[in-house]
Amino acid sequence: MEQTPGTSKDNSTGSSGDNSTGSSGDNSPRISKGSSIYKIPEGKMIKVSLTMKDNTIEEIRITGDFFAHPEDSIEKMENMLMGTQFSNIANDINHFIEDNGIQLVGINGDGIVHAIGSAVKNSI
Amino acid sequence: MAEKWRLLLTGDMDAASNMALDEAVLRLNKGKDIGTVRFYSWKPKAISIGYFQGIREETDIEKCSASGVDVVRRITGGGAVYHDDELTYSIIVDEKHPKISDNILDSYDFLCNGIVLGLKRLGISSEFKPINDIISGGKKISGNAQTRRLGNVLQHGTILRTVDVRTMFDLLLVPDEKIRDKMISAVEERVTSIAQELSQEIEHDMIQKAMIEGFSEALGVELVLQKITSEEKELMEKIRREKYGTDTWNFKR
Numbered sequence: 545m546e547q548t549p550g551t552s553k554d555n556s557t558g559s560s561g562d563n564s565t566g567s568s569g570d571n572s573p574r575i576s577k578g579s580s581i582y583k584i585p586e587g588k589m590i591k592v593s594l595t596m597k598d599n600t601i602e603e604i605r606i607t608g609d610f611f612a613h614p615e616d617s618i619e620k621m622e623n624m625l626m627g628t629q630f631s632n633i634a635n636d637i638n639h640f641i642e643d644n645g646i647q648l649v650g651i652n653g654d655g656i657v658h659a660i661g662s663a664v665k666n667s668i
Numbered sequence: 669m670a671e672k673w674r675l676l677l678t679g680d681m682d683a684a685s686n687m688a689l690d691e692a693v694l695r696l697n698k699g700k701d702i703g704t705v706r707f708y709s710w711k712p713k714a715i716s717i718g719y720f721q722g723i724r725e726e727t728d729i730e731k732c733s734a735s736g737v738d739v740v741r742r743i744t745g746g747g748a749v750y751h752d753d754e755l756t757y758s759i760i761v762d763e764k765h766p767k768i769s770d771n772i773l774d775s776y777d778f779l780c781n782g783i784v785l786g787l788k789r790l791g792i793s794s795e796f797k798p799i800n801d802i803i804s805g806g807k808k809i810s811g812n813a814q815t816r817r818l819g820n821v822l823q824h825g826t827i828l829r830t831v832d833v834r835t836m837f838d839l840l841l842v843p844d845e846k847i848r849d850k851m852i853s854a855v856e857e858r859v860t861s862i863a864q865e866l867s868q869e870i871e872h873d874m875i876q877k878a879m880i881e882g883f884s885e886a887l888g889v890e891l892v893l894q895k896i897t898s899e900e901k902e903l904m905e906k907i908r909r910e911k912y913g914t915d916t917w918n919f920k921r
Contacts, residue, residue, distance in 0.1 A: 587799070588747075588799070591722065605722070607720050607722040607725060608720055609720070609721060609745070609746055609747035610720060610745055611745035611772075611799075611800075611814070613772065614816075615720075615743070615815060649772055649773070649799055650745075650799050
């Protein structure tokens with residue numbers, strides 16, 4: 545909803561302009577924003593906020609009280625996800641974790657996928 | 669003869685300095701095969717947030733600033749902590765030290781045992797509860813967080829002398845404001861302190877002494893009191909200036 549961090553430039557672009565113009569403009573991309581909070585059973589909390597452009601992840605932020613080693617792997621994962629199709633994320637994320645030898649503590653790849661899925665589902 | 673590790677007692681410092689000193693010791697620990705155990709506390713009171721947390725998702729920044737409470741992002745993951753009446757410790761040791769398991773959960777268990785044995789000396793029975801808590805009578809009395817960088821392990825954590833959940837939640841945000849009161853009551857049910865467990869307050873120094881003995885026993889080392897080196901002090905000041913004292917770091921999420 546309104547978890548806009550201080551540096552946001554989103555308001556200027558996303559709010560009204562882009563997708564309201566064409567009455568039948570099927571080709572204009574639909575921009576939507578969503579967020580979610582997901583508590584892993586017996587584990588930690590994952591919070592996701594994202595911007596979708598049709599089915600592509602435009603921007604994503606994964607926060608929470610979990611542990612990931614090395615720590616910068618979450619930022620790298622966010623960067624990897626930007627520009628990817630939502631339908632592929634389960635594969636993308638689990639491969640990314642494996643390929644980079646990321647150790648997650650309190651969360652897991654499926655949990656991240658679930659949290660992103662909820663954020664996409666409730667995006668408007 | 670027991671292995672000798674360094675003991676640092678740095679007392680009260682502000683949040684950025686505390687986090688900068690942990691990192692300075694970590695960075696300068698390259699290649700050493702002895703570890704460092706440090707005890708400290710926070711003045712002014714502070715909130716530390718986990719590496720991955722959104723500062724505005726977790727804390728009421730304006731209220732913290734109005735109440736003179738520092739807010740700092742940690743180098744370690746985990747949750748937001750209100751540092752008030754507590755003893756904080758950190759352990760820095762080479763990741764390849766024979767006492768340190770490759771397995772992160774096992775190493776939490778091993779290192780947290782210092783607190784369990786320290787509490788035992790105070791007459792409090794407690795146990796490690798994965799992932800990163802120590803509980804007494806089913807309630808959390810200590811939270812811990814670990815990172816592994818530059819070939820070293822840094823684990824730090826808190827041991828609550830007393831706890832004031834209401835004040836804590838005055839500064840922390842809750843996911844749903846509608847159930848704030850209910851949530852605070854639930855947390856009060858789940859958190860305890862040394863004072864609560866003993867039904868009396870004991871001196872900070874007594875807790876520190878018990879914890880020094882507890883860690884010494886758990887780690888199987890002799891802890892030798894030393895001062896921070898001038899190199900560590902210089903690096904701490906630099907890291908404080910360039911990282912923990914900056915909005916770029918603290919507000920990066």
